[in-house]
Amino acid sequence: MRTIGKIIKYEVRDILRSKFVLFYFIFFLLLTEGLLRFGGGSTKTLASLSNVVLLVIPLMAIIFGAMYLYHSREFTELLLTQPVNRHQLFTGLYLGLAVPLGLSFGAGLGLPFLFHGFDDAGDVMLLLVMIGSGVFLTFIFTALAFWISVAYNERVKGLGISIVLWLFFAVIYDGLVLLVVAWFADYPLEKAVITFTLFNPLDLARILLLLQMDASALMGYTGAVFQRFFGSFWGISTAATALMVWTVMPFWMGMRKFTQKDF
Amino acid sequence: MRHRHFFFLFIFVSAVFLHGKTWVVKTPTLAQIITAAEPFDTIIVDGGIHRNTPYEIRKPLVLIGENGPVLDGGGKTEILIVHHDSVVIRDLTFQNAGISFVDDNAALRIEKASHIRVENNRFKDNFFAVYLAQAAQCTIRNNHITASNIRETNSGNGIHLWYCEDILIEGNQVSGQRDGIYFEFVMNGRIRNNLSENNLRYGLHFMFSDTCEYTENTFRNNGAGVAVMYTEAVKMHRNLFVDNWGSASYGLLLKEIRDSEITHNIFRGNSVGIYTESSNRVMVSQNDFLENGWGVKIQSSSLENVFTANNFIGNSFDIATAGRQNHSRFDGNYWDKYTGYDLDRDGVGDVAFRPVRLFAYIVQQNPPALILMRSLFVDLLDRAERLLPVITPPTLQDNRPLMERVNPL
DSSP: OHHHHHHHHHHHHHHHHHTHHHHHHHHHHHHHHHHHHHSOSHHHHHHHHHHHHHHHHHHHHHHHHHHHHHHTHHHHHHHHTSSOOHHHHHHHHHHHHHHHHHHHHHHHHHHHHHHHOOSSTHHHHHHHHHHHHHHHHHHHHHHHHHHHHHHOOOHHHHHHHHHHHHHIIIIIHHHHHHHHHHHTTTSOOHHHHHHHHHTOHHHHHHHHHHHHHOHHHHTSHHHHHHHHHHHSHHHHHHHHHHHHHHHHHHHHHHHHHHHHOOO | OHHHHHHHHHHHHIIIIIOOOEEEEOSSOHHHHHHHOOTTEEEEEESSEEOSOOEEEOSOEEEEEESOOEEEOTTTSOOEEEOSSSEEEESOEEEOOOOOSSSOOEEEEEESOBSEEEESOEEESOSEEEEEESOEEEEEESOEEEOOOOOSTTOOOSEEEEEEEEEEEESOEEESSSSSEEEEEEESOEEESOEEESOSSOSEEEESOOSOEEESOEEESOTTEEEEEEEESOEEESOEEEOOOSTTOEEEEEEEEEEEEEESOEEESOSEEEEEESOEEEEEESOEEESOSEEEEEOTTOEEEEEESOEEESOSEEEEESSSOOEEEEESOEETTOOOOOTTOSSBOSSOBOOBOHHHHHHHHOGGGGGGTTOHHHHHHHHHHHHSOSSSOTTOOBSSOBSSOOOOO
């Protein structure tokens, strides 16, 4: 544990020195503040932010994650010459990046709201869900990035795969879902569609936000099925479990690759 | 008209010459007193629970409750039936009119009568509450109607009108009935300032009721919202349609409504704000569509409707259509999703706005696709469709979208 702590401490200092996390924090701070100030009330701001959260966070986490690991490759190799457990090293590197990213996102989004307040009570819940799913997405996509950059030595290849993976989750996957829905239009697909979303963390996060924002539209017949599922304890625990699996699985895969890798 | 003049003359004569006696009811013998009373007498019902229902009135009378009298149908019969013109019923409580699958049992039935006033009464747990059949020139005002049925089949309507003329319905509160207010074959009805909420089916339901006026009513959280059908020359002004949620629930459903006006209403938080099918020449202006699932769903069978000076704000979908046909006009509305510019600063956007999203069409065809809402993929599709419409109706566009929202009332 102490080793992990030490690695995290070093890494946080390193990241802060690179100013990226600071920039990341200021980006969310200015965006939220600007939207609150010029874009109308908190409800509208949150609606605009939801798009940003769903696009920017995964993209930033996966690209910055991959870049960081490639960048600190020499330092990692140096540490590996020391009597350090590989598991601890990987965990330390991962948490040292994911935690500051998650924190700066949460703080950047939350602080302006603390200052400006909310238009109505539902917005508090929406903000909490948004920060929660944003933090989850940060952890998931950082883990994916680590996995990729451990698996591929070539920097360009790794970055390319990261971007394609992001594109897949953000755009292509939904296109495929739509295709399936259109193809099998004659069948009751509600449950199938719910199952599909479990396989895409971005969709999961999006639906958690959707249920907070578009309640009246979703109360149509199909929507009611979604609402009932994701609104129930069973549905929420399924979604939370799926997000956990999505965090742990790539992390674990990356860790396995890392421990076996011949540097 | 002649009839009305005669009536006023009659009142005048009766006031001068007849000097109706006043009866006070202490013991539950209401039926006897109603029989004994002369025309134009006043009966004051002083408290008590009166169970010898149904009571029938066959002469002009004034029936007033004092100290909270209750007329109880015992869950079996109707309670009060008015068969004669010029009756006033005020400050009474009607409860437990019997549920029947054969008859439309009502707490208060007005049958082939005119000039009836029903004011400040309470109706609790009745099958039908107020039922007017072939009545004319009646006023139903400030009544409080509640019921707590769960199933539509053993629940009746709050205020039910069938073949009526010149009726004023004002300031009533209806909840928990099947339909809050129900009109069939009514001419020249005015429905003002009522609150109809939590009814099992429709808040307001009318058919074949021409030249009626609905103003300043609130319809909230009804099972299927408000449905109006097969009617012309309807005026709906300054009503509030809120929180009607469900797959078959509409803020306002229009079916075969012609030459009507819908102005200054607020549609907020409904699954569908307005759904219109085969409705022609309806003027929809200066309404607020706020935070609905669908602002307006318009079927291609609707012709020559005009939507102008409305605000569309925070709806998941502003407009949805079924096909590529559009025969209505959308002109000069405010759309919060409009991203165009206004270089000459005349308050009107220089680029036309297409309010129909491709995704709305997709969801209509494949409801489960709703789960893709707010996905980047769907946004890209929408953008492409807006540039080059191939599926959504190319003529459905607002050529003069407003830059600022139309001021509320």
